[in-house]
Amino acid sequence: MNQILIGKGEHPVHLLGKYGNRHGLIAGATGTGKTVSLLVLAEGFSRLGVPVFMVDVKGDVAGLSMPGSPNGKIEQRLAQLGLEGYAFEASPVLFWDVYGRSGHPVRTTVSEIGPTLLGRMLELNGTQSGVLEIVFRLSDDQGLLLLDLDDLKALLGLIAEQRKEISTQYGLVSSQSLGAIQRAILSFEREGGAAFLGEPALELGDLMRTDLSGRGIISILAAEQLILKPRLYSSLLLWLLSELFENLPEVGDLDKPKLVLFFDEAHLLFDDAPPMLRQRVEQVVRIIRSKGVGIYFCSQFPDDLPGEILGQLGNRIQHGLRAFTPRDQKSVRTAAETFVPNPNIDVTKAISQLAVGEALVSTLQEKGIPMPVEQTLICPPRCRIGAVSAEERALVRARSPLGSKYDQPVNRESAHEILNRRAMERTAAETRMDRDETGKETAQENMVSELLWGSRRRQGMVETMAKQAARTIGSQIGRQILRGVLGGIFGGSRR
Incomplete structure (x- = not known):
């Protein structure tokens, strides 16, 4: 059937696949079993053939990649729920990591x-x-x-x-x-954060894959380090929502979602967000269901989310809250008011008394009508409850078909390279101009030198030639005079 078994109260409690895109909330104090509910829903959607994207804040969601194993507590829970032949198995998983250490790098430009x-x-x-x-x-x-x-x-x-x-x-x-x-x-x-910005950029289609058997692949974003940078974490998730909203076509109501997103520590999406950005998120959450996308927020208190978004969440799983402070007491009242009343349950009292692994659950049933809240024993997941070793993570990553596509960064020509090339071209042009100017100056210097020093050399040559000519002329005239004088003397003696 096209539904996910969440657990059992007075009756079995299911989430119907055709209302999986009506969004949801998993809330509760630390240690009350929120992660188990996340795992049950994620592998349930995967078995329906729905791709899933999850944020792994503590490292324990990665257990989806490994089959679970029976133990005393799980066997006791299975007996309480009346589940027989419950097969433990792994889900098809892809690991992602903004920093590229624990999974394929997640990048955008x-x-x-x-x-x-x-x-x-x-x-x-x-x-x-x-x-x-x-x-x-x-x-x-x-x-x-x-x-x-x-x-x-x-x-x-x-x-x-x-x-x-x-x-x-x-x-x-x-x-x-x-x-x-x-x-x-x-x-x-x-x-x-520089690792997040670059190429190859993540393609949305790679988050919406199924394996050969038709099961939806669960993409798990390692966020143990990312969560320490709240602005980067929230910006990444907001970017993902915006990309899905802008790029996916309208499909209306389907038998099951095209993609389901689970956002842990959801309050970080809205802390210190400017009003314009907050309005954008509210708009995306309100409209994206018509594109076949379901969003499930996970946080400690329901009022961690803005009221406009809280009102859009049709499927609710509320784990225990301990009303020790005025804030806690207010949160308990807020949580109780969000459920359809059940005359057999004092919701406000029950929230404070829920055991680990129990939750108040209300999901949309036929015609989209929310069921009265049910106090529910949550099913154990089929996968491992807990983290995976580095060797197991590496083995899963080695089997991924996307390693060759994303693991190596690409640096094609863009603003940095273009502006550097322009600067180098300007430098080369300036060098040529300097060289040409230097050549011109040298030629001008030679011309001036020729004018100044060349005329003196020519003058010297002329003076030398003139002296030689004068000496020649002088000697010729002298010889002529001498010959005339001698000729007169000797001639006179002969007469």
């Missing part, structure tokens, strides 16, 4: 993530985000691809060089804002 989310990742203020908008506009106008942080830094350098001209054309760009953005980029790189 600077252009695809856009100035709004990038500004959030870099923790920029309003003025600095405005400068970032100018960077993207300049990139479009000049045909400079923005793929990675090197491209972004190169464009910031170009703006710094031509700040006055660009300020006139696009709006004021202050050197202080440029410096703040450059420092934010350095900090972002130091935290390892």
Whole structure:
């Protein structure tokens, strides 16, 4: 049947596949069994042939890749639920990791993530985000691809060089804002965020795969380190939602979703988010179900999510909450008010008394009507409950068909390379001009030298020739005079 068995209360409790895209919430205090509910739903969707994307915050969701094994507690739970012949098995899994250590790298380009989310990742203020908008506009106008942080830094350098001209054309760009953005980029790189920006960029189709048997592949994003960078974590998830919203076609209501997303620590999506971004998320959550995508948020308290989004979640699994503080007591009341009442259950009281592995569950039934809340024993998952070893993770990753596609980064020509080439061409042109100028100066110096020193050499030659001529002429005249004198003497004696 096209449904997932969640557990059993007075009756078996199922989630119907055709309402899997109506979103859901898994809430409860730490240690009350939220992860087990996540595993049950994820492998349930996979068995229906629905691809799943999950965030693994603590490392224990990776157990989906390994078959479970019976133990006393699980056997007792199976007996309580009346489940016989319960087969333990692994689910088809792909591991992903922004840093590329625990799975295939998850990347997108600077252009695809856009100035709004990038500004959030870099923790920029309003003025600095405005400068970032100018960077993207300049990139479009000049045909400079923005793929990675090197491209972004190169464009910031170009703006710094031509700040006055660009300020006139696009709006004021202050050197202080440029410096703040450059420092934010350095900090972002130091935290390892540069690995997220580049190519090859993640293709959504690779998150929507099934294996040869028709089971949906579960993509698990390793987030033990990523969760320590809340801005990067939330920006990645918001980018993924936006990409799905913009690229998937409208399909209406299907027998089962095309893709289901599970977001752990969901409150991080909304903490410190600017109003415009928050409205965008609310819009995406409200409309994306018509594209065949279901979103399941996981958090400690229901009121971690904005009321507008909480009202869109049709499938609810509420684990225990301990009402020790005024905040806890308010959260218990909020959780109780979100369920369809069951006359046999005091919901407010039950939430505080639920044992580990128990939950209050309400799912959409026929005609999309939510069922009255049911106190439910959650089924054990068929997979391992717990983490996997490094060797087991490496084995799963080695079997992946996507390693050759994503594991090696690609650095094609973009803004950084183009601007560097232009700079080198300018330098070469300036060198040629300098060489030509030097040649001209040398020729001019030779001409001047020729004019100055060449005339003196010619004058010297003329003077030498003149002296020689004078000496020659003088000697000829002297000989003529001598011959005349002698001739007169001797001639006179002969007479």
